[in-house]
Amino acid sequence: MSGTRGVLVSLQRCVFVISGQGQGLFRSKRMSTESAVKRCLRTYSSAMYRSAYSRGESVSVLGSVNRAAKMSTVSGKETGLLFRQLLDYKSYTYTYLLADPVSRIAVLIDPVIDMVDRDVALVRDLGLDLKYAVNTHVHADHITGTGEIKKRVAGCKSLISKVSTAKADVHISEGDVIKFGPYQLDCYSTPGHTDGCMSLVLRSEGLVFTGDAVLIRGCGRTDFQQGDAGKLYDSVHTKILSLPRFFKLYPAHDYTGQTSSTVGEELQHNQRLTRTRDEFIKIMHNLNLPYPKQIDKALPANMVCGVFDASQ
Incomplete structure (x- = not known):
């Protein structure tokens, strides 16, 4: 052979x-x-x-x-997942573009309103058919770009967890799937940072988009917006850290310049999530972090798909 x-x-x-x-x-x-x-x-x-x-x-x-x-020698187009990781330097938010290169159907995860021009331009440059703009949860540190993207990209639908109660075209729940071409994102409910947090798992490629549930060597805070440290610990350990150790984790934020991790790395090196449940709860209750600077504008805006008067 x-x-x-x-x-x-x-x-x-x-x-x-x-x-x-x-x-x-x-x-x-x-x-x-x-x-x-x-x-x-x-x-x-x-x-x-x-x-x-x-x-x-x-x-x-x-x-x-x-x-x-x-690799097709006729069309010059490669088969296999098209994947882009994009950063908003102001809020340190990662946006992810996933697409099937054959059908050109695409999904955008956690877009930021200040970066909509970049995202829409990239979608058009790559000749993609953007079907879904997904928020992993109601963000408190930036305003989502889903509403603005819908205005500019015909046929694009906004998605968010049903539990979040935020406005969207489609509300997703545990067990739902987001299909694009032959690929599908499995929706996992991972509450704790907020009640409506969803993690999206692309099993065929071993990729997990964790939102704020799991960060690289950390996790989302639990001191506001229905936060619950015990609930976060349970959901992360049963839904994310129970996946195969080689699965790659892509968070919604990173503040140290890192881009991804793996289940195995976080099981070994995450200084919060490697503790016992009681130790984790104690750590989270004593972080004493300042509130996000954008929270007063971001929360109400993100409940309505990010469409609001920015001058108010």
């Missing part, structure tokens, strides 16, 4: 043997499956890229073995 497919099959066999699964064991005392994957990736990753390059393919590895994406 040759080419990328042969390399992938060899990689699977490598994991099977090294992890001890060839002996009928799910977890070998010698090495876990996850460790076996990492070792085998080091052995085979260069071979995968060499093979893919020679066959006109591209390979994406997101902390695990991902399928090779075939």
